[in-house]
Amino acid sequence: MSREIEDHRNFNRSGNEPFAAVLEKQLSRRNVMRGGLGLAAMSMMGFGAANALAGADAGTGVQGTSASGKKPLRLAFESLRGARLDSVVVPEGYTAQVLIPWGAGLTSDVPEWREDLEMTPEIQANAIGMHHDGMYHFPLGQGSESREFLLAINHEYIDQSALWAPRGGPTNAQEGQRPADEVRTEINAHGVAVVHVKKQADGRWRHVVDSPYNRRITNASEMDIGGPLAGSDYVKTRFSPQGTRTRGTSNNCGNGYTPWGTYLACEENWPGYFVRNAQRRRDDDRLGIASGRGRYGWETAAGDASEHRDEFARFDTTPTAADATGDYRNEARTYGYQVEVDPYDGSRRAVKRTAMGRFRHEGCWPGKLVAGEPVVFYSGHDSRNEYIYKFVSRAAWDPADTNRSDANVDRLAIGAKYLDEGTLYAARFDADGRGEWLALTPEAVTRDGRRLHEALGLAADDQAGIIVHTCDAADLMGATPMDRPEWGTVDPTSGDVYMTLTNNSQRTAADTEPTYTHGGSDIEEPGVGYGTAPVNAANPRPDNATGQVIRWRDSDDVTRFDWEVFVFGAATSDPDNLSGLTELNQFASPDGLWYDDRGNGDGILWIQTDNGYDGVADDTNDQVLAVVPNGLQAGDARSVLNETNQQHLKRFAVGPNGCEVTGIFATPDKTALFINIQHPGNWPASEDATRQAAGKVRPRASTVVIQKLDGGQVGV
Numbered sequence: 001m002s003r004e005i006e007d008h009r010n011f012n013r014s015g016n017e018p019f020a021a022v023l024e025k026q027l028s029r030r031n032v033m034r035g036g037l038g039l040a041a042m043s044m045m046g047f048g049a050a051n052a053l054a055g056a057d058a059g060t061g062v063q064g065t066s067a068s069g070k071k072p073l074r075l076a077f078e079s080l081r082g083a084r085l086d087s088v089v090v091p092e093g094y095t096a097q098v099l100i101p102w103g104a105g106l107t108s109d110v111p112e113w114r115e116d117l118e119m120t121p122e123i124q125a126n127a128i129g130m131h132h133d134g135m136y137h138f139p140l141g142q143g144s145e146s147r148e149f150l151l152a153i154n155h156e157y158i159d160q161s162a163l164w165a166p167r168g169g170p171t172n173a174q175e176g177q178r179p180a181d182e183v184r185t186e187i188n189a190h191g192v193a194v195v196h197v198k199k200q201a202d203g204r205w206r207h208v209v210d211s212p213y214n215r216r217i218t219n220a221s222e223m224d225i226g227g228p229l230a231g232s233d234y235v236k237t238r239f240s241p242q243g244t245r246t247r248g249t250s251n252n253c254g255n256g257y258t259p260w261g262t263y264l265a266c267e268e269n270w271p272g273y274f275v276r277n278a279q280r281r282r283d284d285d286r287l288g289i290a291s292g293r294g295r296y297g298w299e300t301a302a303g304d305a306s307e308h309r310d311e312f313a314r315f316d317t318t319p320t321a322a323d324a325t326g327d328y329r330n331e332a333r334t335y336g337y338q339v340e341v342d343p344y345d346g347s348r349r350a351v352k353r354t355a356m357g358r359f360r361h362e363g364c365w366p367g368k369l370v371a372g373e374p375v376v377f378y379s380g381h382d383s384r385n386e387y388i389y390k391f392v393s394r395a396a397w398d399p400a401d402t403n404r405s406d407a408n409v410d411r412l413a414i415g416a417k418y419l420d421e422g423t424l425y426a427a428r429f430d431a432d433g434r435g436e437w438l439a440l441t442p443e444a445v446t447r448d449g450r451r452l453h454e455a456l457g458l459a460a461d462d463q464a465g466i467i468v469h470t471c472d473a474a475d476l477m478g479a480t481p482m483d484r485p486e487w488g489t490v491d492p493t494s495g496d497v498y499m500t501l502t503n504n505s506q507r508t509a510a511d512t513e514p515t516y517t518h519g520g521s522d523i524e525e526p527g528v529g530y531g532t533a534p535v536n537a538a539n540p541r542p543d544n545a546t547g548q549v550i551r552w553r554d555s556d557d558v559t560r561f562d563w564e565v566f567v568f569g570a571a572t573s574d575p576d577n578l579s580g581l582t583e584l585n586q587f588a589s590p591d592g593l594w595y596d597d598r599g600n601g602d603g604i605l606w607i608q609t610d611n612g613y614d615g616v617a618d619d620t621n622d623q624v625l626a627v628v629p630n631g632l633q634a635g636d637a638r639s640v641l642n643e644t645n646q647q648h649l650k651r652f653a654v655g656p657n658g659c660e661v662t663g664i665f666a667t668p669d670k671t672a673l674f675i676n677i678q679h680p681g682n683w684p685a686s687e688d689a690t691r692q693a694a695g696k697v698r699p700r701a702s703t704v705v706i707q708k709l710d711g712g713q714v715g716v
Contacts, residue, residue: 011288012385014475019482019501020544021536023565024510025431027638073602073628076716079584079650082620086682088689089654093709096653096689099205099674100151100195101702102162104128106207106214115698118166121184125216129155130163130189132676132701134255134363134592135663136263138343139405140196140213146669147199150213150343152263153663153703154252158189159679160296162699170296178297180304183312184220186296190250191218192265192350194343204687205672205705215346217265219248219273220311225334227355227420228464233324235334238310241325246334246352247314254363254487254592255663256338256377260401260414263341265350266361268382270335275299276317279329286471287359288383289317289332333468338364338379340415344405348412353419356391357440357470365488367554368495372396375418376554378497380485384504386471387426387479390437392558394421424470426479429563431537435552437559438477440466446476480536483544487593487608491629493601496553498566498629500590502610503547508534540578545613546570546588551629551640564634567607567627567641567649571615580643585651587625588613594664596715604715605629606652608675610660622661624653624675626715652715653706656683663703670713673706 077091088096103113107126111117135153139145160170163186171179196211208214223246229235236243249265250273256264271288272295280291293300299315301307314328321327336358341350356364359381367376367390375393380386395417404411425437438444442453442460451460455476458465466473483504490497535542546569552561569588570577581587592608607625611617627641627649634640641649655661658681666673677683678701685693689704708714 011286011383012471012475012481014481016475016478016481017536018385018534019429019480019536020504020540020542021510021534022429022431022480023537023540024535026433026537027540072631073598073604073716075604075626075628075648075650077650077652080652080654081584082586082623082651083654084621084657085654085692086656086680086685087692088656088677088704090690090706091652094714095707095709097204097705097707098684098687098689099197099703099705100128100153100193100207101684101700102128102130102132102189103700104207105209106193106195106211106216108210116166119163119185119189121181121188124185124188125218127216128193128195129191129216129218130158130701131156131678132703133253133662133678134266135674135676135703136255136257136665137667137674138261138263139403139668146667146671149197151195151197151207151674151703152255152265152341152343153193153195153676154255154265155190155193156251156253156678157269158186158296159699160186163189165698172297172300174297175293177300177304180301180306180312183296183298183301187219187248187298188216189218190248190252191216191221192249192252192263192339192341193217194263194341194346199672203707203711213344213346217249217341217350219250221249222247222349223249223339224349224351226340226351226353226416228467229333229354230420232464234464234468235330236324237314237328237330237334238321238326239314239328243330245349246331247311249339249350249352250335252339253382254361256364256366256379258340258415258418259366259369259375259397259403260411260418261344261404262411262415263343264364265339265341266363266379267336267339268360268362270360271332273298274315274317274332274335276332278318282472283469284317284332286469287336333358336360338377338419340412340419342411344407344411351412351415353415354464354467355420355422355424357389357424358467359386359389359470362486363488365490365497367490367497368492369397371399374422374558378488378490378499380482380488380499381471382484382486382502384484385481386485387474388482388485388499389470389474390425390427391419392423392425393418394423424467425559426474426477427561428478429480429537433562433564435480435561435563437554437561438474438479439559440470440473440477442466444477447478452476483547486591489593489595489605491595491603492597493603494553496551496629498549498551498593498595498605500593500607501548501550502589502591503613504544509542510535541576546574546616547590548639549590549593549607565639566629567646568639569613569616571613571619573615579639579641580646581649582646583619585625585646585649586616586619587611587623587651588616591660592662592664596666596670598670598716602628602630606664608661608664610662620651620654621657622655622659623651624661624664626650626652655680657681658699659683666714670715671707671711673714675704675706677702677704
C-alpha cells in the first residue's frame with residue numbers, strides 16, 4: 001500500500017495478542033539464551049541450524065558453500081550512498097531505462113504524450129494506467145523468455161493533480177457532483193494492464209503498440225465471481241441478480257502469479273471507493289467502508305444523463321430497494337479478493353477467486369510446489385494490527401499444468417481447479433519461534449470453544465459467510481495482529497517465506513495499558529479491540545515506525561511453522577537499531593519483496609521501501625536493497641541480519657524524490673531487473689531514468705528496466 005493513501009484507522013477489535021507482544025517475548029528469550037545457550041535458540045528454528053553449525057564462516061553465519069562444488073553467490077556491486085534527487089540512482093556500470101510510463105498508448109490511436117495532454121475516458125481506456133505497482137512477466141514462446149514477453153501490471157490508484165493538470169485539477173473533488181467523464185477517466189486509470197514488451201537489438205526495451213495481447217482491465221470491466229461466493233445471496237446485485245458477476249477491480253497493489261501461467265491482481269484499499277449511509281453491516285465497519293463521500297466521489301456522478309447501467313450508482317451501497325437484486329447493497333461484497341487474469345487471452349473475463357479470503361489483499365505468492373501435494377498461496381492484510389493468511393488448495397498439484405501458455409489451454413479452468421476449493425488459514429505467531437495456521441472453516445473451534453459458524457451467526461455449511469467475514473473469523477480464531485503485513489516472497493527450493501511488516505505507529509510498550517477502539521473512537525471498555533496495541537514477540541517495538549522483514553518455514557504438518565525476524569528497519573541513529581544497520585543500508589518501511597532464484601539453492605532477496613520515517617528519509621529517498629540470504633542464520637541474535645553480518649545487505653538503487661519504489665522481477669536470464677516508480681514528484685525527464693529534469697515536469701509513474709552495461713547478470 002502506498003503511504004499516499006494509507007488508512008490509519010484501526011478496524012481490528014478482537015483483542016488478540018498482537019505480534020509486537022509476541023516478538024518482545026521472543027527477543028527476551030533470545031537475550032536469556034545468549035552466552036553459551038545460542039544452540040538452544042538455534043534449535044527452535046527450522047532454518048537449517050545444523051548446516052550453519054557445520055559450514056558457517058566464523059562471525060558471519062554464512063555457509064561455506066551453497067551447493068556441492070558451487071561457490072556461494074555474492075553481490076558484486078558497491079552499496080550506494082543515500083540520495084535525494086529527481087532521478088533514479090543505480091550502481092556504477094548499470095543503466096536505468098523508463099518503460100511504459102502512465103499514458104503510454106497500447107493502441108496507435110492514442111495521442112503521443114505531451115505535458116498538456118488532457119485525458120479522456122477513451123484515451124485512458126487504451127493507455128497505461130496510473131501508479132504502477134505489482135507486476136509479473138509471462139513468456140511468449142520458448143527461447144525468447146528474456147527478450148519478449150507479456151508484462152501484467154497493477155495500477156493501484158490515481159494522482160488527481162497530475163491526471164487533471166491541464167485543467168488545474170479535478171472538478172468538485174471535495175464536494176458537489178463529479179462530472180461523469182472525469183469519473184470514467186479516473187475509473188479507467190485504475191486496474192491492470194497487459195502489455196507486450198520486447199528487447200531491441202540495441203539493448204533498449206519497447207512496448208509493442210497494437211499488439212493483439214495488449215489489454216486494459218479497469219474498474220469498469222466485467223468479471224466473473226468464482227469460489228464459495230459464486231451464486232450466493234451475499235453477492236447478488238441489480239447488475240447480477242444471480243450473484244455470478246461483478247464489475248471492476250481497484251486499488252490493486254501487490255500481485256501474484258500462478259504456476260499455470262495466470263496473473264493475480266490483489267485488491268487492497270478498495271473499501272475507500274464505496275459508501276454506505278444506512279443499514280450498515282458488520283463487515284462494513286470491520287473493513288472500513290465509509291459513510292458520506294467516497295475517496296474520489298465517484299458515486300456523486302450517479303443520475304447523470306449519460307450514466308449507463310448504474311456505472312456510478314454502484315459505488316453507493318446504501319439499500320434503496322426491497323431486496324438485493326434491486327440495488328447495490330452487496331456491491332462492496334464483490335470486492336476484496338484475488339483477481340485471476342489470463343494474460344494470453346483478452347476474450348476471457350477475469351475471475352475473483354473468493355475462496356482465498358476477503359480483506360485488503362497486499363499480494364499473493366505461491367509456496368514451494370511439490371507434485372501430488374496441494375498448491376499453497378500466502379497473503380497479507382495490509383492494515384494496522386491485521387493478519388497473515390495462507391490458502392491451501394483441495395486439488396493436488398499436477399506438473400502437467402505448469403506454465404500453460406499454449407493457445408488452446410483453458411488456464412482459468414485450471415485456476416478454478418486449484419483456487420475455488422481449499423482451506424483458508426490465518427497465522428498465530430508464538431513467542432517460542434513457532435506458530436500455527438488456524439483454519440477458517442465453519443466447524444473450526446474458536447478460542448472460547450464455539451464452532452466458528454456459530455460464533456459468526458452463520459449456518460453450519462456457510463463457507464461463503466466465513467469468507468465475507470474473513471477478518472472477523474480470524475479475530476475469533478485468535479490470529480496474531482501484525483504490523484501491516486505487506487509483500488511476501490518464497491524461496492522455491494527451501495520453501496522459506498519472507499514477508500514485510502512495514503510499520504505500525506499504534507503500538508505501546510509491554511507494560512503499558514492498551515487503548516481500545518470501537519467504530520474508530522477510543523473508549524475505556526476493554527476487549528473490543530486495540531487502538532494502540534502492546535508489543536509482542538514478532539512486533540517487539542512500541543511505535544514501530546521502521547518495520548521489519550520476517551521469515552518462516554512451514555513444517556510437514558500443514559498447520560505448523562517456525563519463524564524468525566530476518567531484518568529490522570532502522571536509522572543508524574536509532575537506539576533500537578536492532579540489526580546494526582549503517583549509512584549504506586539503513587532503511588524504513590519495507591514494502592516490496594522478491595526472491596530472485598539463481599539456482600542451486602541460491603538467490604537474491606530484493607527489498608523495496610515506502611518510507612515516511614524522517615530518520616531515514618532525511619538521508620535517502622525510497623530504495624531497493626539486496627541480500628543473499630542463503631546460509632545466514634539468526635543463531636542467538638535478535639535478527640538474521642545483525643551486527644556481525646549486516647554488511648551483506650546492500651543498497652542497490654534509489655528512486656526519485658517523492659516516489660515509492662515497488663513492483664519487481666528479473667528476466668529469466670537475470671540480465672534485466674524491472675521495478676516500478678510510483679507517485680514521483682518531478683520525474684521522469686526522459687527515457688533515461690537517471691537524468692534529472694531541468695525544470696518542472698508532469699509526474700508519471702513508470703516501469704524502470706535496470707541492466708548492466710556489459711550485458712551481464714544484475715547484482716552479481
